[in-house]
Amino acid sequence: MKHLDEYRNPELAKKIISSIKAESDQEMRLMEVCGTHTVAIFRSGIKNILPDNISLISGPGCPVCVTPNQEIDMAIEIAKSDDVILTTFGDMIRVPGSFSSLEKERANGADIRVIYSSLDALNIARQNPDKKVVLLGIGFETTSPTIAGAILSAKNVNNFFVLSSHKLIPPAMKMLLEVGEVKIDGFICPGHVSTIIGSKAYEFIPQEYGVPCVIAGFEPLDILQSILMLIKQIKEGNPRVEIGYKRAVRPEGNTTALNILNEVFEVCDTRWRGLGVVPLSGLAISDKYSQYDARKIFDVKVESENEPKGCLCGEVLRGIKIPLECNFFAKSCTPDNPIGPCMVSSEGTCSAYFKYGGDRLEC
Amino acid sequence: MKNDKILLSHGSGGKASHELINDLFLPAFSNPILDQLNDQAVLQFGDVRIAYTTDSYIIDPIFFPGGDIGKLAVCGTVNDLAMCGARPLYLSTGFIIEEGLSIDDLQKIISSMQKTADEAGVKIVTGDTKVANKGHVDKIFINTSGIGIVGNNVNISGSNAKEGDIVIVSGTIGNHGISVLSKREGLEFDAPIVSDCAPLNSLVMDMLSVSKNIKCLRDPTRGGLATTLNELAMQSNVGIMIDEANIPINDAVRGACELLGYDPLYVANEGVLVSIVPADEAPNILAKMIENKYGQDAQIIGEVIAEPKKVLLKTALSTTRIVDMLAGELLPRIC
Numbered sequence: 033m034k035h036l037d038e039y040r041n042p043e044l045a046k047k048i049i050s051s052i053k054a055e056s057d058q059e060m061r062l063m064e065v066c067g068t069h070t071v072a073i074f075r076s077g078i079k080n081i082l083p084d085n086i087s088l089i090s091g092p093g094c095p096v097c098v099t100p101n102q103e104i105d106m107a108i109e110i111a112k113s114d115d116v117i118l119t120t121f122g123d124m125i126r127v128p129g130s131f132s133s134l135e136k137e138r139a140n141g142a143d144i145r146v147i148y149s150s151l152d153a154l155n156i157a158r159q160n161p162d163k164k165v166v167l168l169g170i171g172f173e174t175t176s177p178t179i180a181g182a183i184l185s186a187k188n189v190n191n192f193f194v195l196s197s198h199k200l201i202p203p204a205m206k207m208l209l210e211v212g213e214v215k216i217d218g219f220i221c222p223g224h225v226s227t228i229i230g231s232k233a234y235e236f237i238p239q240e241y242g243v244p245c246v247i248a249g250f251e252p253l254d255i256l257q258s259i260l261m262l263i264k265q266i267k268e269g270n271p272r273v274e275i276g277y278k279r280a281v282r283p284e285g286n287t288t289a290l291n292i293l294n295e296v297f298e299v300c301d302t303r304w305r306g307l308g309v310v311p312l313s314g315l316a317i318s319d320k321y322s323q324y325d326a327r328k329i330f331d332v333k334v335e336s337e338n339e340p341k342g343c344l345c346g347e348v349l350r351g352i353k354i355p356l357e358c359n360f361f362a363k364s365c366t367p368d369n370p371i372g373p374c375m376v377s378s379e380g381t382c383s384a385y386f387k388y389g390g391d392r393l394e395c
Numbered sequence: 396m397k398n399d400k401i402l403l404s405h406g407s408g409g410k411a412s413h414e415l416i417n418d419l420f421l422p423a424f425s426n427p428i429l430d431q432l433n434d435q436a437v438l439q440f441g442d443v444r445i446a447y448t449t450d451s452y453i454i455d456p457i458f459f460p461g462g463d464i465g466k467l468a469v470c471g472t473v474n475d476l477a478m479c480g481a482r483p484l485y486l487s488t489g490f491i492i493e494e495g496l497s498i499d500d501l502q503k504i505i506s507s508m509q510k511t512a513d514e515a516g517v518k519i520v521t522g523d524t525k526v527a528n529k530g531h532v533d534k535i536f537i538n539t540s541g542i543g544i545v546g547n548n549v550n551i552s553g554s555n556a557k558e559g560d561i562v563i564v565s566g567t568i569g570n571h572g573i574s575v576l577s578k579r580e581g582l583e584f585d586a587p588i589v590s591d592c593a594p595l596n597s598l599v600m601d602m603l604s605v606s607k608n609i610k611c612l613r614d615p616t617r618g619g620l621a622t623t624l625n626e627l628a629m630q631s632n633v634g635i636m637i638d639e640a641n642i643p644i645n646d647a648v649r650g651a652c653e654l655l656g657y658d659p660l661y662v663a664n665e666g667v668l669v670s671i672v673p674a675d676e677a678p679n680i681l682a683k684m685i686e687n688k689y690g691q692d693a694q695i696i697g698e699v700i701a702e703p704k705k706v707l708l709k710t711a712l713s714t715t716r717i718v719d720m721l722a723g724e725l726l727p728r729i730c
Contacts, residue, residue, distance in 0.1 A: 040711040068656070068730065075658075077714025095730050139400040148580045148655075174730045224730060252712055367722035368410045369397050378656060379730065389705075389717030 039251030040076075048256040053083050056263045061087045061215050063351055065205060066222035067094030067379025068250060074388035076252040086259065089214060089351040090384075092204050093222055095171045096123045096377035097349055098304040103197045104129035105334040107168045110195065110326065111142040117160060118144045119153040120168040121175075123377040128370060130337040150182035157192035166326050169196040174224040176315055177289035180296035183317070183324050195326035196317055199302060201225050202233050203313035209241045214351045218262035220255070221247040223277045228293075230285025231273045238271035249277040296321050305339065305373065306346030345372035348381050355382040362386055408617025408663075409721030432630065433553055434475040434613065437545055446481035448472060449540035457504070457534050459578040461570070461590030462665070464537055465504035469511040469519075470594045470665060471616070472539040477596040478612040478668065480551040480603060481543030483515060488522040489538040494529040504535065515594035517541065548607050555610035556631035560699040561677035563670045565598060565684055566591060566692040568620050569648040572662035572725070577651065586647035593666030598687045602670065605683045611671035614664070618721040621660040623669055624706045625720040631671075637697030637718070638709045661721045671699060 064070055070090045073079060079088055092098050108129055111118035118134070125134045125146055138144040143163075147153050150167060157165035169179045176198040186192045201222055208216065221234055226247040234245045244265035248258035258276040265271055275281050293315070302314025317325040339345065342360060347353035355361045355374070365371040367383055374382035396418045404411040421430065428436045435448035450471045457464040469486065476483040488508070492501070512519055570591040577588055595614065602609060611631070615623035620642070628635050644652075644659050652659045666689060672680050677695060684690030700707075706718040 042711055042713060045712050066730075074716065075710070076712055077710045077716050078712065080714040081712060093730075135402055135404075136398070136400070139398075139402050148582070152580070171730045252710075368414070387717070387719050387722075 039249070039253040041253065044253055045256060048253065048260055049081055052086070052256070052260050052263060055260065055267065056083060056086055059085050059087075060217045060263065060266060061089055062218045062220055062259060062262055063089045063091045063208075063214075063216045064220040065091040065093040065201060066225065067097065067377065067381070068224070069093070069220055069222070069248065069255065070381050071379055071384050072250045072252070073255060074384045076255070078252060078255055082259070086263075089216070090348065090381040091208070091351055092304065092307060092349040093172065093201060093225075094349070094374065094377050094379040094381070095175070095199065096127055097345065097373045097380045098199065098306060099124070099127065099170055099197055099373065100303050100305045101130045101339060102303070102334060102336040103195075104134070105131070105336045106332055107195060108132055108134060108137050109332040109334055110166055110330050111137055111144050113164075115163055116143065117156055117163050117165045118142065118168060119147045119156060119165060120144065121170060122146060124168060124170055126370065126376045127373040128376075130335075150178045151185070154182050154186055154189060154192055157186075157189050161191060164191050164193060164329075166193045166195055166330075169194045169198050172199055172201050172222070172225050173228040173293070176297065177228060177286075177293050180292040183296050183321050184292060186324060190323075192324060193326040193329055194317060194324050196297070196315055198297070198315040199304065200299070200313050200315065202229070202236070203310050204304060204307060205234070205237060207307055207310050207313075208350065209237070209243065211350075216243060216351075217266055218244040218246070220258050220262070221245050221273075223247065223249050223254075223280065226275075226277065226281045226285070228286050228289045231275050231281065231283045233285070234273045238273060242271050244271040245273040247273070247275045247277050247281050249280065304349075306349035340371050343372040345374040345382070348374055355385040358382070407721065407725065409622055412618075413720075431552065431554070433479060435479050435481070437479055437481075444545040446476050446479050446543045446545050447540070448475040449538065450475060451536065451538040453533065453536050454575065455533060456575070456578050457500070459575045459590055460587060461574055462592035463504055463507050464535060465508035466511045466592050467665060468537040468539045469508050469515065469517070470592050472541040473515045473517060473594045473596055474614045474668070476541050476543040477599040478551070478614055479545060480549035480599065480609070480612065481545045482600065483517045483541055483543040483596050485520045486512065486517055486539050486541040488519055490522070490524045491532050491536040492524065492526050493532040493534050494526055496534055501535070511594060515596055546603070549603065551609055551612050553611055553613065553627050553630035556627055556633050556671045556699045557610070558633060558699055558701040559674050560610055560671045561674050561695055562624070562635060562637060562697040562699065563672060563677065563681055563684070564620065564643065564694055564696050565595070565668045565670070565690045566666065567643045567645045567648065568615070568664055568667055569644055569652060569659035569662040571665040572619070573648050573651045573657070582651075584647055584651055588647050588651060591664060591666030593689050595666065595668050595689055598668065598684060598689045601683050601687050601690070602680055605679050606672065606676045608673050608676055609670060609680070610673070612668055614668045616665060617663050619659070619661040619663060620669065621658070621706065621718045622721045624718065627669070627671065628704060628706055631699070632704060634700040634702060634704045635697055635706045636700050636709065637706070639711055641694050641696045643692045643694045657725060660718060661725055674698070
């Protein structure tokens with residue numbers, strides 16, 4: 033098994049779609065929490081072959097998209113210092129803050145580098161002992177263990193710091209259910225996050241809220257199969273957490289990763305763009321490792337502005353609006369000239385709608 | 396121009412690069428030859444048409460699996476000439492070298508350039524060297540320009556595509572970009588991924604030997620196959636429909652792209668060409684391509700459509716989606 037083509041087999045897809053059509057006889061609104069799922073759904077054109085009674089709603093699982101302006105502004109202020117090298121993962125570099133972006137500041141002379149792994153940042157710190165190297169820690173549970181790993185590997189490295197903006201997925205899902213703005217009949221749960229946190233982390237959702245959950249992989253058949261599993265749960269009236277992504281996810285998750293997360297970080301309240309402050313949804317560096325905590329080392333004050341008026345990123349992230357309803361979408365807000373982060377990130381809903389033709393193709 | 400400073404994305408071959416050309420270079424330099432925006436200029440001297448092109452090479456690392464900056468500098472310019480059906484003849488080469496580069500490395504690069512030039516049948520006839528202070532250049536930058544002769548009755552241009560024409564790609568995509576990235580970032584994959592960097596002029600000559608009606612040729616370098624198809628669609632004022640199942644990608648590249656969150660359609664190639672040809676000649680041209688060592692994996696991937704004037708992809712599930720031009724830089728997925 034190469035674990036690629038097998039999950040794109042059109043004949044199998046047809047069979048699952050037939051089953052979906054046969055089983056679903058009512059309106060169902062399913063939320064795919066994870067931005068990578070949103071992109072996968074668009075890339076494979078799944079929305080175009082589902083029956084009309086099934087709607088897929090995009091959720092807040094895009095780590096770049098939910099990073100509030102204040103965090104980007106703070107990273108920019110830190111990066112402006114001559115003795116700082118700011119390291120960041122991919123898309124963050126293009127996200128607009130209140131006044132600028134990391135990409136623009138790099139063009140202005142700030143030393144800002146894109147890295148692929150947290151260990152790259154650690155290496156940069158070792159190679160540049162006269163600089164303070166700050167890693168902008170963005171990402172959910174998939175990514176935060178690697179940052180924890182970098183911190184644990186940073187013994188005797190005195191110039192390595194992390195600006196932790198890491199967030200946790202299940203509390204955000206809980207908030208969406210508590211606020212109840214959008215009716216969610218089932219969750220397509222994130223694949224990569226679940227390899228770390230396992231399926232047990234979601235059990236409160238069917239238990240306390242009666243909402244079915246299926247953890248899905250990213251190939252077209254994974255997603256279709258998970259939709260079918262959710263439909264069956266809804267019809268049975270027996271909500272639970274099921275693992276659709278069995279080749280990668282275990283009920284207990286990845287205990288090694290969870291252990292180092294617990295060692296290095298502690299849970300805190302944190303602000304999400306679009307959701308406001310979500311209780312117990314953020315990761316702060318614990319006191320034991322405070323010498324790596326950029327928030328404690330750098331004394332920067334930022335006067336952040338609210339997100340641009342008229343930008344609907346917040347509503348899109350909560351699943352109550354789609355990008356097509358935003359006046360800026362595809363006009364003043366494009367991937368080349370983004371107003372909000374949902375258009376910047378490769379996992380952003382607006383970017384997916386734009387790139388894969390949500391508005392520009394009738395098919 | 397949307398920005399007041401040059402950003403890295405202005406050099407990545409996608410939308411920002413096009414904005415730079417349209418907003419700054421074209422207004423200043425506009426003339427009927429430049430305005431065609433082909434990768435090469437075709438100049439008429441009496442009965443003879445000479446193709447002329449230039450390209451500069453900045454790459455990190457300078458040595459990568461399957462090639463080096465020198466090989467790239469020769470292939471890139473040879474290929475740009477070949478893409479208008481020209482027979483490449485002579486190259487110039489300009490070196491901007493960082494103080495401190497090892498002579499050994501420079502020797503390797505020069506040897507590689509000569510070997511590649513020999514394979515392509517071109518001569519490097521003039522050159523220039525500058526040395527910059529340490530830190531002002533990243534090891535070595537190379538510019539090459541080249542001239543070639545365009546045969547009679549050869550009329551290849553990005554604006555020639557018409558509804559019904561067939562789109563052929565000459566080999567597997569994504570190899571170069573992923574190979575360079577894996578070397579730069581120290582990523583090791585079980586199956587080695589090697590750059591496809593290669594001179595394509597012999598492949599083009601083979602194709603021209605069986606058809607005088609090839610409409611378009613282009614090599615999908617920065618910005619990948621997706622960007623090149625969009626450029627051709629725009630220049631010809633048509634749409635293009637491609638079939639995902641037919642796009643040749645080797646398994647190792649596909650796996651690496653999935654791991655990193657890259658779409659192979661946007662990853663750079665340096666030894667692949669896209670050809671748009673009349674439908675009735677496509678099977679013949681394809682058969683000839685497959686006989687050439689650089690066309691063994693050639694495939695028909697789609698066709699030109701009148702409407703909509705976009706590049707569309709038929710997915711494995713038989714749905715259709717848009718394939719846009721690259722926006723910004725190609726960046727890996729975070730989560």
